[in-house]
Amino acid sequence: MSRLIIVSNRVSTPSATGAQGGLAVALQAALREYRGIWFGWSGETTEQFDGRINFQRVEGVTTATIDLEEQDVEEYYNGYANRTLWPLFHYRIDLAEYERGFAGGYQRVNDRFADTVLPLIEPDDVLWVQDYHMFPLGQALRDRGCANRIGFFLHIPWPPRRLLATLPEAAELTRTLLAYDVVGFHTEEWLDAFRDFAVVELGATEQDGVLRLDGRSVRLLVDPIGIDAQEFITASRSTPARLMFRRMREAAVGRDLIVGVDRLDYSKGLEERFLGYERFLQEHPEERKEVTLLQIAPPSRGTVESYQRIRSSLEGMAGRINGAYADVDWVPIRYVNQGYSRDMLAGIYRAARIGLVTPLRDGMNLVAKEYVAAQDPEDPGVLILSRFAGAAAQLDVGAVLVNPYSAEEMSDAIILALKMPLNERIERWRAMMVNVEAEDVLWWRQRFTDALEAVAV
Ligand code: GDG
Numbered sequence: 001m002s003r004l005i006i007v008s009n010r011v012s013t014p015s016a017t018g019a020q021g022g023l024a025v026a027l028q029a030a031l032r033e034y035r036g037i038w039f040g041w042s043g044e045t046t047e048q049f050d051g052r053i054n055f056q057r058v059e060g061v062t063t064a065t066i067d068l069e070e071q072d073v074e075e076y077y078n079g080y081a082n083r084t085l086w087p088l089f090h091y092r093i094d095l096a097e098y099e100r101g102f103a104g105g106y107q108r109v110n111d112r113f114a115d116t117v118l119p120l121i122e123p124d125d126v127l128w129v130q131d132y133h134m135f136p137l138g139q140a141l142r143d144r145g146c147a148n149r150i151g152f153f154l155h156i157p158w159p160p161r162r163l164l165a166t167l168p169e170a171a172e173l174t175r176t177l178l179a180y181d182v183v184g185f186h187t188e189e190w191l192d193a194f195r196d197f198a199v200v201e202l203g204a205t206e207q208d209g210v211l212r213l214d215g216r217s218v219r220l221l222v223d224p225i226g227i228d229a230q231e232f233i234t235a236s237r238s239t240p241a242r243l244m245f246r247r248m249r250e251a252a253v254g255r256d257l258i259v260g261v262d263r264l265d266y267s268k269g270l271e272e273r274f275l276g277y278e279r280f281l282q283e284h285p286e287e288r289k290e291v292t293l294l295q296i297a298p299p300s301r302g303t304v305e306s307y308q309r310i311r312s313s314l315e316g317m318a319g320r321i322n323g324a325y326a327d328v329d330w331v332p333i334r335y336v337n338q339g340y341s342r343d344m345l346a347g348i349y350r351a352a353r354i355g356l357v358t359p360l361r362d363g364m365n366l367v368a369k370e371y372v373a374a375q376d377p378e379d380p381g382v383l384i385l386s387r388f389a390g391a392a393a394q395l396d397v398g399a400v401l402v403n404p405y406s407a408e409e410m411s412d413a414i415i416l417a418l419k420m421p422l423n424e425r426i427e428r429w430r431a432m433m434v435n436v437e438a439e440d441v442l443w444w445r446q447r448f449t450d451a452l453e454a455v456a457v
Contacts, residue, residue: 004036004449007117007137008130009081011040011065013058027130031061033442036125039064039117045073051116066116068109075105077133082304084167085132089156090267090361093166095306103169107136114140121148126452129180131155138179151182151452153223156363157390158190161197171201178204178213181455184221184448186364186390191220219455223447224394225364226440232373236346241374244340244347248294252351255330256418258293259352261345261367262359263300264337266310269360269386269404270297274317274333276358276402276410281325281332283411287418289330293356296348298339311337349374354417355383357391358404364390368399372432380429382417384410394435398428 006027031038042054042065049069056063068076079102087095114137121127127150129137138150164170174197177183185191195211198204204213211218235241248257258277262268277293297314301307318335325332340348349355355371368383368391375381385392385399392401400417402409 002124002126003122004031004034005117005121005125005127006031006036006038006130007113007127007134008038008040009077009133010043011038011063013056013061013063032059037062037064037120039113039120041065041077042067044068045070049112051112053116053120064117064120066112068112072105072109072112075102076109078301078303080106081133082301083306086156086267087306088163088167089132089159091157091159091163092266093163095266096166098166098168100168110134110136110140113137114144117141118144118146121146123148126449127151128153128448128452135173136176139176142179147457149181149452149455149457150179151184151448152177152180153184153448154190154363155186155225157361158185158194158197160193161200164193164197165201170197174198175202175213178211178216178218180218182219182221182448182451184223184451186222186224187393188222189393190363190390191222195220219451221448221451223444223451224390224439225366225444226436226442227366227369227373228442229369229373229437229440232342232346232370235343236350236374238343238346240341240343241347241350244344245351248348248351252292255289256291256353257351258291258354258356258414259348259371260293260295260297260356260358261348261370262295262297264297264307264311264314265300266306267359267361268297269358270295270310270314271317272360272404272407273356273358273410274314274321276404276407277333277356277414278321279407280411280414281321284415287415288325288332289327291332291414291418292330292334293332294334294336294348294352296336296338296340296345299337345370346374349381350376353381354414355381356414357383357389358386358402358410359389360386360404362386362389362391366391368395369436372398372429372436375429375433377426377429377433379422380425382420382425382428383432384413384417394439395432397435398430398432 044067046067053064083097084102125148129152204211209220318333322331349371357368368385383399386404387401400413402413
């Protein structure tokens with residue numbers, strides 16, 4: 001295909017090792033095969049925006065980054081992206097902040113992105129814009145005369161129409177998506193919600209997956225993201241993974257391990273998870289010293305107040321539950337705020353009898369798929385998965401699905417998983433693994449770029 005230009009808020013080089021978001025991990029795998037550029041914000045600030053591009057080439061991936069002004073970061077990133085869109089799109093209008101300053105900064109940064117990336121675009125290039133930071137970028141590029149094929153993929157849920165309607169710029173923002181040629185979502189549910197808003201509020205029409213409004217047409221695509229399954233299986237067999245596996249099993253001294261791995265974020269349902277686990281301890285006193293919950297939660301977006309609140313709330317909860325149930329030789333929850341390398345993470349997943357993945361709302365959730373990929377085929381663990389994660393649409397074939405708001409359901413699911421016989425664990429795991437391997441990150445990328453290439457220029 002033609003050259004691919006990916007645009008997203010941040011770019012990440014393949015050699016980076018620390019805790020990375022799901023988007024970074026997925027796009028590195030996708031870019032490895034392509035001749036092209038990954039364009040985004042450097043994460044640095046500058047006194048006065050000058051549009052200077054810093055190019056780097058690492059392991060076959062060219063990255064191009066720009067610095068933003070302090071005010072841009074405040075209004076666009078900490079403001080509109082993290083305090084307005086993220087909570088709203090995760091159904092948390094109670095946390096969403098609507099301020100015109102944020103909206104203005106968001107548009108300004110998208111215009112700056114458009115101005116800077118435009119000179120890099122050659123006539124045959126295909127552009128692929130990522131995620132909620134960049135909704136208006138396609139429109140900004142069209143306004144500047146860009147006639148290339150441009151696709152957009154949303155990594156988070158699209159909220160129901162009546163929730164989205166609370167956003168003052170809802171109609172404008174949704175309308176800008178019509179500037180793209182293809183718009184992709186993880187699930188049918190998110191796509192339906194988008195189409196519903198466009199049809200009811202904007203008067204768009206839809207036929208055979210193509211949405212039309214004011215002479216523009218856009219193909220809507222369900223394209224669930226996957227992991228680099230082969231890479232993750234290899235990671236789970238690496239030396240750091242084996243060492244970590246042994247360390248975990250030794251520390252567990254015969255107890256079953258339950259593991260959760262999440263960015264510290266209110267959408268991940270960590271408080272509800274702790275409550276569900278506490279319920280389990282209350283209802284099953286005989287199991288108390290037989291299990292340990294290890295929750296790994298590297299901090300994210302620490303400058304935003306709602307993230308500081310969740311952090312201190314979780315510390316309080318873990319302390320309270322441990323205080324109530326711990327004994328001299330056992331603590332119920334090990335709550336860890338640091339990140340681990342991917343290899344180590346694979347070893348941790350493999351050592352766990354249960355993967356507890358219970359977001360309140362999640363576009364997809366890659367941890368669920370990583371947990372599956374890391375299991376020992378002869379003795380796999382059980383995935384307990386929220387019905388409200390996009391991943392449930394694919395992994396319902398083998399996961400134990402729960403409503404994360406219900407402590408009782410969570411408690412029932414934990415005991416079910418602990419008692420599950422080996423043959424049932426294997427059967428469920430195989431069904432999920434077929435999906436994780438078949439619909440992996442390469443499949444996801446191919447499906448999207450095929451749809452984009454199929455658009456008539
Ligand atoms: C967004 C959407 C969607 C976590 N801790 C460590 C670590 N991680 C890695 C995991 C996983 C990634 O971070 C998290 O991905 P998720 O998909 O779970 O969640 P978001 O970051 O919220 O991602 C989400 C995704 O985009 C892709 O479209 O699935 O719904 O919200 O890969 O392994 N990685 C390392 N150490 C850690 O301690 N190395």
